[in-house]
Amino acid sequence: MAEDPSLSLFDLPSTIYTKTTKGKGRECLAKYSLEPKTTLFSVYPYATCIFDSFKKRLCARCLAAHPTKSFSLHCLGCDQVYFCSHDCADQYLKDHDQGCCDLLRKLATLKKVDRHMKSVAKLVIMIYWQRKNDEGSFGLVHHLESHYDDWSMEMKQDWRRIQDFLWKYLSPLGWLLSHETEVDIMHLVSKVESNGFGIYLENRLDILTGRALYPLASLFNHDCSFNCEVEQWTEEGIEEEQVIVPMDDTQDDHEQQLKVYPSVFSRPRGKYRQMLIRTTTNVQPDQPLTIGYVDTTLPLASRRQKLLQDYYFTCLCQRCVLESQATGASKVKEKRGTAFTLRPVGTGFGWAHMLCFPWPF
Numbered sequence: 457m458a459e460d461p462s463l464s465l466f467d468l469p470s471t472i473y474t475k476t477t478k479g480k481g482r483e484c485l486a487k488y489s490l491e492p493k494t495t496l497f498s499v500y501p502y503a504t505c506i507f508d509s510f511k512k513r514l515c516a517r518c519l520a521a522h523p524t525k526s527f528s529l530h531c532l533g534c535d536q537v538y539f540c541s542h543d544c545a546d547q548y549l550k551d552h553d554q555g556c557c558d559l560l561r562k563l564a565t566l567k568k569v570d571r572h573m574k575s576v577a578k579l580v581i582m583i584y585w586q587r588k589n590d591e592g593s594f595g596l597v598h599h600l601e602s603h604y605d606d607w608s609m610e611m612k613q614d615w616r617r618i619q620d621f622l623w624k625y626l627s628p629l630g631w632l633l634s635h636e637t638e639v640d641i642m643h644l645v646s647k648v649e650s651n652g653f654g655i656y657l658e659n660r661l662d663i664l665t666g667r668a669l670y671p672l673a674s675l676f677n678h679d680c681s682f683n684c685e686v687e688q689w690t691e692e693g694i695e696e697e698q699v700i701v702p703m704d705d706t707q708d709d710h711e712q713q714l715k716v717y718p719s720v721f722s723r724p725r726g727k728y729r730q731m732l733i734r735t736t737t738n739v740q741p742d743q744p745l746t747i748g749y750v751d752t753t754l755p756l757a758s759r760r761q762k763l764l765q766d767y768y769f770t771c772l773c774q775r776c777v778l779e780s781q782a783t784g785a786s787k788v789k790e791k792r793g794t795a796f797t798l799r800p801v802g803t804g805f806g807w808a809h810m811l812c813f814p815w816p817f
Contacts, residue, residue: 502596506655519728579652648667682747686731
């Protein structure tokens with residue numbers, strides 16, 4: 457068992473260890489024999505961002521989603537962050553300084569940038585903001601892998617507007633370390649793009665609303681026969697906020713009553729998108745712990761193409777090798793990468809089963 461010393465200072469669960477493997481990079485492995493449904497760890501996101509089109513519907517602090525409309529409490533300085541309750545607003549805004557306000561407002565009005573790039577830039581801003589407030593927690597983000605050096609010149613040019621924007625407005629704020637340059641910013645952009653998880657409306661599984669970064673979860677490699685599953689805790693107690701409003705005062709018919717949700721909840725209802733990873737099968741000591749980055753029900757060629765275009769590697773897991781030998785699958789061409797996201801499967805409020813899929817922005 458050769459553990460990765462660069463991660464030895466972090467509070468990893470006693471059931472796992474990490475090491476660097478040629479061709480795989482850092483990976484998580486089991487220290488002991490693990491039974492199915494063994495919880496490996498539960499973590500909160502290091503940073504989150506909500507898409508501009510959903511900023512009024514999701515609480516910027518606890519990430520509760522309004523079931524029907526939107527929240528009304530918000531930052532008056534930037535109008536870019538909204539809150540489900542007074543408690544969330546008070547806790548969030550005490551660290552939400554003028555610099556952060558100005559930066560988020562300027563990003564919201566940035567032209568000629570698509571939603572994908574803008575959301576990555578927004579999460580980068582929130583990561584630097586989090587580091588400013590708690591520099592000691594940045595270590596695992598620093599250890600995430602960047603693919604920026606592998607980007608083509610065309611891809612780097614596509615991101616030039618975001619690069620110039622972040623460098624121009626981050627530098628005066630004092631959020632960057634003295635040695636950090638615009639290239640360091642772009643390495644963080646690459647880390648976010650290939651390690652970010654999606655935030656979805658739980659009752660609308662086809663709607664992606666934002667991004668979250670879970671550095672520890674990003675240490676889990678992909679396998680088309682993965683042995684771990686991922687879950688997120690969304691919200692609870694939403695129904696307690698429901699208010700019954702008569703639709704017609706002249707009628708007593710119960711069916712004429714309308715169920716509505718207020719624009720300000722009585723207390724925080726979101727669970728901060730806490731993530732839980734647990735085993736799905738028996739795992740032997742020193743066996744890699746893996747999750748699925750793509751829909752593993754897809755054919756071999758489709759899986760490999762998605763992994764190559766989104767995560768920059770050709771999958772050589774045992775399943776892919778066996779299927780390749782059986783079918784003589786052709787080599788797929790490399791395409792531009794998108795984002796590492798989680799797509800939930802399931803309905804209702806509470807725990808939502810999550811499978812890893814890339815999602816087109």
